[in-house]
Amino acid sequence: MKKHAFVLALALALPFSAAAHKQWLVPSQATVAGQDVWVTFDAAVSNQLFFPDHVPMRLDNVVATAPDGSQVPLQNASTGKYRSTFDLHLQQEGTYRIANVNRGVSASWDTAESLAAKAKARAEGKPVTGQGAPRGGFLRNARPEELAAKIPADARNVQVTETLGRVETFVTNGRTTDIRPLGEGLELVPVTHPNDLFAGEEAKFVLHVDGKPAAGLEVEVVRGDTRYRNAQEEIRATSGQDGSIAITFPQPGRYWLEASTEDGNTRVPKASKRRLVYVATLEVLPQ
Template identity: 25%
Template structure:
């Protein structure tokens, strides 16, 4: 099991960096007791805990303390930089907030000409005919699946919202999100179709890194059991990005890429 600390930091630039991060940003992750309201923003951004672009409201889902999807989460407002709603914390327990695209996306890259100029089209393999030049080289199609999540817990943690669906690529908190404390180990697990995955890249970025240049990106990876663990020396809010790439089982792509964006809070003790 890998351990790391934000006292020993590594700068790491990932291949996903060209795209916007997806961030689910609840105003607080711990609620003393229910009932209560928690403001939630969802945004696509290049900055940690910064707003850039709104997202589609229909792709937001909330799961209650019993793990069941809440059918009506109330009014959702889409502004210029974010999509927002008030989470109704009606009972004690843990709530999962999820932003996910209903379908995967495809992108094909290729090079053309004597200078091998790189081009990109948002197309699957079967859609390329007649679109890219016949002399195109280094053609590669990648199928991408991305989602973002965060958790809010009122008083007593529940574990039902943390359970995997065992479908596709998933990141599961091993340590309950309500128990993230500075100086104590935090563990995550990566699964694909219910099976553990080794070698998933995990990047941790601190919100405080915007103001403190010493807090640079931390990089680690999952072990043979799909586990990555670390100890945060500093309390605060963080973004963890889990990234995994494999050969595609889909004939429409050469490779598949999975990314999960997880925002969480570490409390001081």
């Protein structure tokens, strides 16, 4: 099976996905109807879509937003060896937005030992970057206030990256309602409603970064059940000048969508760049 290059390193709390490990939130039903409806969710990080075979997604930062903008508490939340589960009580009509939102910083630096090892590697004509090259220290998924305590005082060439990731899915009770842009980080703004997707029909979305259309970003879309086929069968699209993308889903099923980007618009004083990742799980219905 085709292997992908890493997008972001997995942290202990797994705020973002690596290409071999994909994060996802999957509802038992994406469209329901009723005044007293329950939906169960699975949440995991896996190698195969959507089979929990790696580690569970932590639920600390999962937020469910009702159609009126209020937050809905997670019910019966549980984290096991390979997946987390929770229930939502859908009492309003409209579209619910369920997301795992993670913020943090990562950092890398050289030590006296790693600098000496790099100097030796250069002298011997060996690579000093990439896999197998000498490495110094690395910090993943930390809070900004932890940087001073966790980076050694004698660290050299310190590089700090701010990270912001969103992994989400959508559930509609009864009729679909508008999904309001958040205006922060990387997000998918629907033109075609995410609970109104049909195989063979073109769906349109707009990518935003901090509330503005983002041009030139690549989106990767993979249909689930990768366990049962040898090829990922990725669909790729690049956002236009207005941030728009168009995707035609070839067949019914659940799909995993991811986009990522980097910029220098950091809010952490010591960070030199910002890493943004967006992931959505979408259900596509037969015509």
